[in-house]
Structures are given as C-alpha cells and as structure tokens.
Amino acid sequence: MKTVYVVGTCDTKGSELRYLRKLILDAGCEVVLVDVSVSEFRSEASEVDVEPSEVARFHPNPPKDEEFKDRGKAVAAMSEALVEFIRSRRDVDGIIGAGGTGGTALIAPAMRALPIGTPKVLVSTVASGNVAPYVGPTDISMMYSVTDVSGLNRISRVVLANAAQSIAGMVLNKIAATADERPAVGLTMFGVTTPCVQAVTRALEARFDCLVFHATGTGGQSFEKLADSGLLVGGIDVTTTEVCDYLVGGVFPCTSDRFGAFARTGLSYVASCGALDMVNFGAMETVPSQFRSRRLHVHNPQVTLMRTTPEECNRIGEWIGERLNLCAGPVRFLIPELGVSAIDAPGQPFHDPEADAALFAALERTLRRTDKRQLARVPLHINDPQFAELLVENFKEALREH
Template sequence: MGKVYVAGTCDTKGEELAYVKALVEAEGVAATLVDLSTHEAGTGADIPASQVASWHPEGPGAVFTGDRGRSVGAMALAFERFITARPDIAGVIGLGGSGGTALVAPAMRALPIGVPKLIVSTVASGNVAPYVGPSDIAMMYAVTDLAGLNRISRTILANAAHAMAGMARTAPPQATDSRPAVGLSMFGVTTACVNQVSERLGGGIDALVFHATGTGGQSMEKLADSGLLAGLIDVTTTEVCDFLMGGVFPSTPDRFGAVARTKLPYVGSCGALDMVNFGARESVPAAYAERLFYIHNPQVTLMRTTAAENDRMGRWIGERLNACDGEVRFLIPEGGVSAIDAPGAPFHDPQADAALFAALEATVKATTRRRLIRLPHHINDPEFADALVAHFRDVAPGL
C-alpha cells in the first residue's frame, strides 16, 4: 500500500488539512500533506509549496507571482506534474473552495482511472463537469465554508477522510477479464443500434458503452489514450452538434483526437447528428427561438439541426477523420441518423441529412485505410448493426 496525498492551501485550510491527514493515518494508512499555497510562507506541510512550485516548467517564479489568478493556474500545473510523478499514490484527497478545487482537480484528472480521488468542495453541489471532466473524481459538498473546524465541517471532513482511507486500504478486485475491450458511444435515440452491435460482438468482446453526453465521449477517448481499449465503434458522434452549436453536451475540440494518436481500429457513424441538446425549453437561447424542437423530457429539449449546420458538422468531422492514419471506416445511414429521424418522426428531414452526407463525402480523403461507406439503412436497422460489426471485424481481424 502506498500513501494518501492530502492536498490544499495550508495558508487558508491548514487546520482542516491536518485534521484530514490525522484521520487517514488513524485508519492505518500513511498520509502526506501537500501545500498548494500560492506564496512561499512556511506552513509545516510535509511537502511545502516551494517544492511543488519547483515542478512548474518555468520554475517557482512562475507560481509565486503575486497575481492570484495567474498563480493558481501555475500552481495547478506544477501540482499536476508533481503528483503524476509519484510512484507511491494510494489516493489523493483535496479540500477547497472554487480556487482550491481548481488547484487539485487537474492533477486528479491526469491520474489513471481507478486511483482513488476525492475533493471536498464548496462548489460540489453545482456544475462539477469542469472539475471532474472524464475522470472518476468523487466530489463531496462541504455544506459549510471551509473556514475552520466546526460541528458540521468536522463531520463532513471525517466522512471524506474515512472514505479515502477505506479506498486506499482496500484494493479493488483484480480484473480477471482477459477479453479485449471495445468502446461504443450511445444516446437514447441510438440505443437500439448499440444494443444490437453489442449482441453481435458476442462474448469474446468486453463492450464498454459510453453515454454521449460530452463527458461520455471524453471518457471513451481517455480510455483509448490510456491503452485500455482495443478499438472503437463510435456509433454516436452527436456531441459534435453541441460543440459547434452551443448545446449542453458538447465534445471538446479534441474529439477524434485519441483515434488519430493511437491509430486504434475505428468504425464510426452519424448517430444523433440531427439534434442539439439544451436543458428545459425556457433555457434555449433566444437566437434559436424559431427552430424545430422536440421535448425529450422536462429537463432536455432537442433542436433539429439544419442543412447548413449539417454541412458544417460534416466538414468538421471529415477534417478530423483525415488526421487518423489507422484503419478507419465511417458509415453513413441514409435512412436516418436517430430514432426521431425517420419517416413520420419529428426530426425526419432528408434534405438536412443529405447536406451532412455530402459534406462528409466532400471532405474525407479516402485511402486504403480510411473509407466512407454509404448504406441504405436507418441507423437503428438490424442491417446497419450488421454492417458496423462486419466493418469492425475487417479493421480489427484479431478481435
């Protein structure tokens, strides 16, 4: 067993950090207190701020600038480099408000999936996506501000310390599944397709399905970058819609980046490229007021993409596929790209779909390893699932 790293700004959270460290150690787990204060004052931490700051590419001077905003960003980078170099991590626990959370979260995101990560934060009851990203960080709401120990903070911090000690002390079951893992992307409107693909892959493949909610695609690609996937069947590329049109489930600009970097066998498609996701109907930007909407549920409003938007998406995706030098197949379902893009369904718009398909064909540079394939099927048709699996077997013959 390694040690738990307890991280935060000792100049403002020293009492709370020491309390957590003591509770972790009381559970029989070694702990090290790391100071992330953005000045060089001595704090009594096991790892002083100056030592962490020395890990910044430009040295401590880039951290201790006197400008809080710049210093927080620089210390976050230094801590990321420091923590990812540790050979003895059993877990990392951080404490803080918005600044402290911003200091520790990037380092945690850089650690492998499975390493215990927990942040006690005053911002944990809000939108934590910018902090958690595609990682397995656990966020615990602090309830009161982290401004000294009191009857509430002692309880919250004790629960966090005991949870971290338990995770660090008890190794998860060793994975015994030797099957190759394949990543699949899915949305509610492409579930029928992905379920059929998973079934057709059979018991020899460990199918890992990712919900295409922005972080889902990032998680899939993070596992690809980490060497934990043997290939991808990227049925549902809908996160590109939200990235380009301002929806709530966006990809990052690096969508498809892992495919280019790893050259993993890849089969993709146009799943749910007919929709941009927003929250409740009243949350839709005023600029889109006259568009076609479908109320998926009270919290999710879907907006139909136009021919012009589809042309833009097709070119964007095509350019990124052109950067992929591994075995790539991208399948076009001419019968519709989602459950609600079919004859008689709310988003059926063959003209808009045609613009998407034409833009892909105009952009993708076909080679012997990179192919664009049109099929006369709807994305949820059994024949389309058959084709996805057949092409995956072709690009990944050993799986």
C-alpha cells in the same frame, strides 16, 4: 500499508488538512500531506511532508519569482507543477483535497491525471454547482463543504470526517480488477441509437469487453481518455452527436479535441452519424430565445431536442471529416441513408431528408479517402439490425488491418 495523498493550501487550510491527515491515519492508511500554497504564508517544513517548493520544481517551465505575485498566475503554475508531481509518484493509492474556488481549480487537474479507478475525493465550496469543469472525464468524487473551507467548526468537522472515511474506505477496500482477458472496445450511445449499440454489443461481447459511453460531452471525453490511455483496442463511435452541441451551442458539447485520441494513437476506429440530427438543451424553458422558433422535440421533462438544419449539418459534416483526416490508423465511417436516430425516420418528428443529404454530402466531400480511411453510404436506418452487422464487420476488418 496503503498511502493517501492529502493535498491543499496549508497557508489557508492547514487546520482542515491536518484534521484530514489525522483521521485517515487513524483509519489505517499512510498519509503524505502535500502543501501547494502559493502565498508567502507557507507552512513550516515540520507540518507537511511535501513543501510547495518541492512541488514547484516539477513545473516544466518554472515561472520567475515575481510572477508568483499575481495570485491567478501562481495558482495556475502550481496546478501544472502538481500534475507532474503526482504523475511522478508511484505510491498514490488515493488522493483527497479540500479548498474553495482557487484550491479546487488547483487540485482537480492532478486528480484528473491519475488513472481511472484510483480513489479521488475533493471537498469543495463549488461542489453543489456545475462540477463538469473540475471532474471532466474522470471519476473524481466531489463533496460539498456546506460551510466555507475556512477553519474547523461543528459543520466542517462532520463533512471533512465523512470525506476522510470515504477515501480511507475506498483505498482499504478497493476491489481487485477482474481477470477479464477480453480486449476492451469503446462504444458511444444515446437513447435514440440504443438499438444499434445494443446489437453491436451482443455481437462482440463474447470476444470483447464492450464499454459503452453516454454521448453527453463528458461521455465522449471519457471514451477518448481510455483510448489515449491505451486501455482500448479500438472504438465504435456510433453516436457522434456531441459535435452538434459543440458547433451549434447545446448543453452536451464535445471539445475541439474530439476524435483526437484516435488520431494520436492510430487505433482501429469505426464511426457513424448517430444523433447528428439534434442539438440538446435542458427543459423547454431553458432553450435560448434565438432557437425558440426552431423545430423542437421534448425528449423528457429535462431534455429538449432541436433539429439541425441543412446549413448546420453541412458544418457538422465538414468538421467531422476534417478531424478524421488527421487519423493515420484504420478508419471506417458508415452513413445510414435512411436516418441517423430513432426520431429521424418517416413519420418521426426529426425526419428531414434535406438536412440529412447536406450532412452526408459534406462528409463525402471532406473526408479524404485512402486505403486505410474509408467511407460508405448504406441504404439502411442506423437502428436497423443490418446496420449493426455492418459496423461489426467493419470493426473486425479494421482490427485485422491494425
């Protein structure tokens, strides 16, 4: 039998969680109901399979009882404990939770701790808004509760039933992993670096399973999560553009841990300056007022690009160089001197030799070169076929070295 973990705060969501448990049992799965309540109105032991006290014991540094009087601290502590509890279990075939803002924040980290591919469904009152902080770089399916998760009614019964059938269907009909013995390599891509990444993929796909990630902030995090998880043999990080949004204030930022997975793992790593000429915003009317006088380009009705200045490029190059200096494994960074994106070329809207020169100089100045950590400038555009060939050659060399 496949086992689904139903997780939530039974002090306030008990009827909804027990309703989910019944429907999932009826669908043919075993169920473990985990109560993560933090108030004094906790469930009777007979109502749940795992009590809050059992989950709390997994906290690496259990808070004192008086700290649980502060609900915010209590939720944060229980969330940390739940992550370790879920990691300790070996029978989690799927997980489902339901809650409001507090419950969603409590449950989501434990879902993110599970491997990609493990079914995860979270019914939430915040699921119609920005769910990036909850989903992160994982495959959580979020379902908007429509009404508050506060008792059973004609709406909540239908929504919760759909969620229960969804998790049961995912668990009972999980597709077996394909027998692909090719090692996996991660690549990062944007529309303006697509020709380069496609050429690299074509050159490698006979020997490698090429996983391409869209460099939209969470895309880069997913790329590095797989590296941290030991699922990649290396990375070809063509499109490091998320650093621009992180440092300047765009909508697709990386985190302060960008490049961290490769520093921690020592995996073979090849990178370039893909789309470091741009910061991303939404539709034109969403561009912050302080940037309205800058060089802007409408990529599509929902995406407006802003050209990075020489000063910003200097910061970006230094930040990347400092992060890559932490990598002990084989690193190859290739600088395409004739342009870093499809719109950074003579006659294109973001062609700016001065800004590119500042970027390249900062990278050269900051990156400490060793036998393993190398940087090279090449007289090519990033989308030139020869540049893709150089990326492939350097990746193979890095793999041999690793």
